[in-house]
Amino acid sequence: MPRYALQIEYDGAPFAGWQRQADQPSVQAAVEAALRRLEPDAPGIAAAGRTDAGVHATAQVAHCDLARDWDPFRLSEALNHHLRPQPVAILQAARVAEDFHARFSAVERRYLFRLVSRRAPVTHDRGLVWQVRHPLDLAPMQEGARHLLGRHDFTTFRSSMCQAESPVKTLDELTITEHPVPQGSEFRFFLRARSFLHNQVRSFVGTLERVGAGGWAPDDVRRALEARDRAACGPVCPPQGLYLCGVGYPQDPFSADPR
Known part of the structure; x- marks a missing residue:
């Protein structure tokens, strides 16, 4: 067939x-x-x-x-x-x-998470972003994100329902950028790895949002990671801002017909 x-x-x-x-x-x-x-x-x-x-x-x-x-x-x-x-x-x-x-x-999965910070409700992107009403600071989130790069035991950021055999994964990229929107900012989290644990991305973003809001220090992310304890994780953010935005293969199946 x-x-x-x-x-x-x-x-x-x-x-x-x-x-x-x-x-x-x-x-x-x-x-x-x-x-x-x-x-x-x-x-x-x-x-x-x-x-x-x-x-x-x-x-x-x-x-x-x-x-x-x-x-x-x-x-x-x-x-x-x-x-x-x-x-x-x-x-x-x-x-x-x-x-x-x-x-x-597949040798790589890429995810995008969209987080909007502004007081007025979102209209055009309703259901497509996670919105918070308080301001966020980009630099501390970027600093906290650096602790997550590389190969780690990500038990802290793993759902209790995760079926992966091991919590050890390698995070190749976690880039955060800020983009202006009317009366606020959109923060875009771009993540890249061979594979992810269940709820890993949403756990990362929920934790880093706490850093951006000032509730956590950037170094608290490192301490949470090293705890290897789900209870040390920040809040898991809602799903509507998350997008599977790419899958990598040794040869792109859509670049040419291999027949």
């Missing part, structure tokens, strides 16, 4: 997460339902990352096996037709080798 990679964008608000669930809507189920409008016997799909309820994606990657030899552009167009009006879009499709796996072939 020909195998295809799909690059997928979605608004996570209406869904209980990526993963298919018996009694709740999921992004996986939406894409699989669209595939079965094209091929009723199409098997299930696998994704690079299982985003939680309310988390968005601008470049999720999944793979599927189909009986028909589809032109990738026509496949993406047909899937988008059947996905309407759900907030899910197939940005690209590509024919890939039989041993390509969206999850296990």
Whole structure:
């Protein structure tokens, strides 16, 4: 069966997460339902990352096996037709080798978190950012973030429900930038690693927000990390500001058709 990679964008608000669930809507189920409008016997799909309820994606990657030899552009167009009006879009499709796996072939995941600081409610980005009403200071957050870079035991920043075999991960990048918005600022957290623990990004951002607000000192982040204790973590921030924004592979499946 020909195998295809799909690059997928979605608004996570209406869904209980990526993963298919018996009694709740999921992004996986939406894409699989669209595939079965094209091929009723199409098997299930696998994704690079299982985003939680309310988390968005601008470049999720999944793979599927189909009986028909589809032109990738026509496949993406047909899937988008059947996905309407759900907030899910197939940005690209590509024919890939039989041993390509969206999850296990990936060598990097990239996440963006958007945090808006202003008193007036957000309107255009409602549901797409985490908003706080108090001011935040960029420099202390950047200083605190440096303690998290590299290879560490991230038990402090790991959900109690995390199923990863080990809490040891390598964080390759955590960049924070500030951007003006009307009567406030948007802070963007860009994170890059081979893989992440469950709730790791939201735990990082919630903790660093406390640093930016002045409730924590930057060095408190180091102490929390070294504690290897979930109780030492700052608040876990809500999901609506989080985006899976990229997945890296040894060869970009969308750069060329490998057939």
